[in-house]
Amino acid sequence: MGCVSTSTVLLIVGAFLASAVEMVEALTIVLGVGIVRGWRSTLIGVGAATVVLATLVAALGPALRVVPIGTLRLVVGALLLAFGLQWLRKAILRSSGFVSHKDEDAAFRRQREQAAAARREERAGLDWYSFTVAFKGVLLEGLEVVFIVISFGSAQGRIGLASAGAAAAFVLVIGAGVLARGPLERVPENTIKFVVGLLLTTFGCFWGAEGAGVDWPGDELSLLGVLAFLGAASFMFVRVLRRRRLAVAPMEAPA
């Protein structure tokens, strides 16, 4: 029972956090366009992208059930590892000051300026700029959410739980956006990405190895061991890189 709870909690937390951080980025784009150019075409773009994403989950989820679980875990594990290591790598580089932090407020201002400068073109009764920017923004950010929900859910046979985590993030981010009436720049985006990168990499390692035929000592409890190992290694990398950054450019080092 304890083992099942470990993977279930990590699954929901992972899907929730990954979805939340992507939705914050999508919200910045949608708000930037909607506030400047009006909401009708923008929201139709958001709706169209949401339909495409929901269709992907509905189509791919059941289709993956016919793949043997060992093969599925090997492939999903490899993809999650490649994907999760990108997030983790970027989060470590940001935390150590080698890459600048993403500024949602600056992105919001940029989005507003571009929306104000773009010329008006009506197609199918829609402001085409608002529709396409909102559609592409939500679709591209949402694809990462879909990838995570499907890979997390399918490898554990719990797409419903992963989707619930993503849905909770959707409600929270949209609610916070409506209340704030602006981008959620105070969300600790890099910290969340750090945690999500760790979770994606941990699950990728666990399922990839299981798919390759490994029997983990302690079964699902070893997820915590892998998470602790990768977490400790990542914090060590941040410290080492910070020191190197200070040695190279002491005046530019982050606080």
Added chain:
Amino acid sequence: MSYIRSFALFWWNFVVGDDWRVAAGVAVALGLTSLLTHEDVNAWWLLPLAIGLLLAGSLWREARRVS
């Protein structure tokens, strides 16, 4: 043709990202793990170790490139 190229590039960036060596290393580590388990060696330790080394190598390369 450019549409197909853009589509392929999108998925390459989506899955592989900035450092292709990490993705290639993951594939090699998984292959080695599979080989060892087929030889009755329960190589659960190999993948976490490989991930740590791949991440360290990728970070080191990026830090050197930036500075």
